[in-house]
Amino acid sequence: MAKKPRSDQYNIRVVEKTIRVLRVLSDGRARTLTDISQEVDINTSTTFRLLATLVNQNFLEVDDVTGRYQLGFACLELARSYQTGSELLRVARPQLKKLRDTTKETVHLAALDGIEVVYLEKLEGLHAIGLMSSRVGRRAPAYCTGVGKALLSHIDPEFILENMKWGNLIRFNERTIIDPDELLEHFRETRRRGYALDEGEHEREVRCVAVPIFDQRGEAIAAVSVSGPKSRMDPIDQNEDLIQLTLHTAQEISERLGYRSYMKHKIGEDNEKNH
Amino acid sequence: MAKKPRSDQYNIRVVEKTIRVLRVLSDGRARTLTDISQEVDINTSTTFRLLATLVNQNFLEVDDVTGRYQLGFACLELARSYQTGSELLRVARPQLKKLRDTTKETVHLAALDGIEVVYLEKLEGLHAIGLMSSRVGRRAPAYCTGVGKALLSHIDPEFILENMKWGNLIRFNERTIIDPDELLEHFRETRRRGYALDEGEHEREVRCVAVPIFDQRGEAIAAVSVSGPKSRMDPIDQNEDLIQLTLHTAQEISERLGYRSYMKHKIGEDNEKNH
DNA sequence: GATATAATTTCACATGGTGAAAACTATTTT
DNA sequence: AAAATAGTTTTCACCATGTGAAATTATATC
Numbered sequence: 001m002a003k004k005p006r007s008d009q010y011n012i013r014v015v016e017k018t019i020r021v022l023r024v025l026s027d028g029r030a031r032t033l034t035d036i037s038q039e040v041d042i043n044t045s046t047t048f049r050l051l052a053t054l055v056n057q058n059f060l061e062v063d064d065v066t067g068r069y070q071l072g073f074a075c076l077e078l079a080r081s082y083q084t085g086s087e088l089l090r091v092a093r094p095q096l097k098k099l100r101d102t103t104k105e106t107v108h109l110a111a112l113d114g115i116e117v118v119y120l121e122k123l124e125g126l127h128a129i130g131l132m133s134s135r136v137g138r139r140a141p142a143y144c145t146g147v148g149k150a151l152l153s154h155i156d157p158e159f160i161l162e163n164m165k166w167g168n169l170i171r172f173n174e175r176t177i178i179d180p181d182e183l184l185e186h187f188r189e190t191r192r193r194g195y196a197l198d199e200g201e202h203e204r205e206v207r208c209v210a211v212p213i214f215d216q217r218g219e220a221i222a223a224v225s226v227s228g229p230k231s232r233m234d235p236i237d238q239n240e241d242l243i244q245l246t247l248h249t250a251q252e253i254s255e256r257l258g259y260r261s262y263m264k265h266k267i268g269e270d271n272e273k274n275h
Numbered sequence: 276m277a278k279k280p281r282s283d284q285y286n287i288r289v290v291e292k293t294i295r296v297l298r299v300l301s302d303g304r305a306r307t308l309t310d311i312s313q314e315v316d317i318n319t320s321t322t323f324r325l326l327a328t329l330v331n332q333n334f335l336e337v338d339d340v341t342g343r344y345q346l347g348f349a350c351l352e353l354a355r356s357y358q359t360g361s362e363l364l365r366v367a368r369p370q371l372k373k374l375r376d377t378t379k380e381t382v383h384l385a386a387l388d389g390i391e392v393v394y395l396e397k398l399e400g401l402h403a404i405g406l407m408s409s410r411v412g413r414r415a416p417a418y419c420t421g422v423g424k425a426l427l428s429h430i431d432p433e434f435i436l437e438n439m440k441w442g443n444l445i446r447f448n449e450r451t452i453i454d455p456d457e458l459l460e461h462f463r464e465t466r467r468r469g470y471a472l473d474e475g476e477h478e479r480e481v482r483c484v485a486v487p488i489f490d491q492r493g494e495a496i497a498a499v500s501v502s503g504p505k506s507r508m509d510p511i512d513q514n515e516d517l518i519q520l521t522l523h524t525a526q527e528i529s530e531r532l533g534y535r536s537y538m539k540h541k542i543g544e545d546n547e548k549n550h
Numbered sequence: 551g552a553t554a555t556a557a558t559t560t561c562a563c564a565t566g567g568t569g570a571a572a573a574c575t576a577t578t579t580t
Numbered sequence: 581a582a583a584a585t586a587g588t589t590t591t592c593a594c595c596a597t598g599t600g601a602a603a604t605t606a607t608a609t610c
Contacts, residue, residue, distance in 0.1 A: 010590090015289060018290050034557085049285045067556090076395065082348065085300075319589095323588075553609080554608080567596080568595090
């Protein structure tokens with residue numbers, strides 16, 4: 001989301017390495033020094049020092065029995081700060097809650113990172129909770145999720161063509177679109193009508209309406225979605241009430257972020273690391 | 276929590292600086308390059324490079340209008356990973372839920388960092404929710420909170436004497452203990468009976484029972500607490516049911532972490548950075 | 551107890567992080 | 581509109597400090 005206008009030329013390598021270490025440990029598995037050192041391809045003694053620093057700062061913990069490293073509670077502190085500081089979240093939260101309470105279905109807020117989405121907020125539906133696999137801070141593919149498609153529809157097709165690993169796209173079921181042309185056409189159509197639909201192409205039983213949110217520069221920085229079981233939501237493409245409610249929520253948030261509807265949307269080529 | 280057995284001698288300075296930057300931005304306020312550079316006392320151009328790296332890695336975002344920096348969504352991802360990876364959380368969560376559901380009151384899990392506590396988990400009480408100011412990832416003083424006192428009671432008094440900023444302890448109300456001798460005596464008593472009480476010494480209307488959790492080495496690594504309004508919980512020191520339930524929950528968690536009740540508790544001198 | 555494996559620590563080298571200052575950009579003042 | 585001011589980005593030479601090889605110590609395995 002937002003722009004990453006900066007090239008990598010000024011990046012500090014140790015910091016990149018540090019983050020690589022944190023990312024490796026982000027799968028939740030605790031690891032030994034040697035394992036980590038190999039996985040991130042950094043010399044043991046350097047890795048040792050990186051780990052020592054992170055442990056001292058509580059970003060990592062050492063299991064005192066196994067000697068393995070895992071993430072530490074400083075991660076929680078950062079996340080909380082992000083959640084209270086982010087203007088997007090602050091503005092969006094009350095609107096999302098309204099949307100959840102009127103639809104009674106699960107509501108998501110997500111941002112795009114490259115060709116994946118990251119969930120920024122999730123409000124559980126009021127029927128039976130805990131059914132959906134999404135979680136705040138988790139990633140999901142963008143090409144087959146509502147929020148993902150809503151956001152990709154505002155990304156320069158060139159960027160998508162180049163960066164999507166077309167060979168590796170998973171066909172979750174017969175509705176999943178993995179063909180480049182078909183997908184790009186799908187994005188054009190999505191963009192034209194202003195909302196995206198997920199008709200079960202990721203999780204077969206789930207339906208979802210998603211709408212992008214624009215900031216004051218007219219850039220699609222996030223998307224809202226309402227998801228629920230097909231039993232309650234189908235046929236989703238004719239579920240006008242739901243579509244209107246979602247559209248309205250997204251517009252409300254966009255406007256509170258400074259977006260004006262007379263503005264043209266920008267096509268984002270962001271997420272691009274221009275070396 | 277856990278131990279920080281390592282000295283600072285191997286720390287990589289750039290990494291420390293990076294974390295300093297993240298910590299400064301943890302108050303939620305967005306800042307300009309110059310502000311940050313001054314606050315962390317690092318040269319502008321180095322700060323610039325640190326920020327650039329963090330932005331490229333999504334740990335920071337730049338507000339495109341004001342140009343100010345704030346935390347980015349990568350923080351969320353780390354936190355989620357911590358929450359799914361941590362053995363303590365994995366083991367504790369179902370027990371905490373049981374405790375919350377039987378008491379119907381707010382349940383916390385917290386760890387000690389120096390002389391502060393960090394909340395690792397919070398389950399809202401079932402009465403009216405959202406009353407307590409605590410939040411996962413937030414810090415609170417240890418000397419006047421249930422979880423804090425439960426944990427400090429297992430820390431070497433020497434360490435407490437040296438590291439508590441005695442002059443600056445806030446007296447939230449007339450029940451708050453800020454006298455060194457009195458506080459240390461209070462910890463001894465707390466340790467003896469195995470649970471801590473908060474009789475309103477932080478938030479006047481709140482009462483709380485807290486019990487430390489021990490890992491397989493016999494070290495107090497966290498604490499559980501049940502908190503609620505005095506109307507429902509007083510007189511807390513005679514609320515045997517509540518005390519027993521909390522004790523039992525903590526024991527259950529400790530045992531699942533490998534602690535055996537015949538083990539002696541360790542006195543932790545951890546949290547000490549031995550230069 | 552011997553061997554193997556992994557975690558620390560040392561140390562010399564040169565990478566790459568650093569700050570001063572210049573160039574550039576945006577904003578405010580005159 | 582020009583000038584001044586404040587803030588950001590880029591350059592560049594220096595040498596602090598991050599780096600990897602290797603030695604040492606600790607831990608695990610047989």
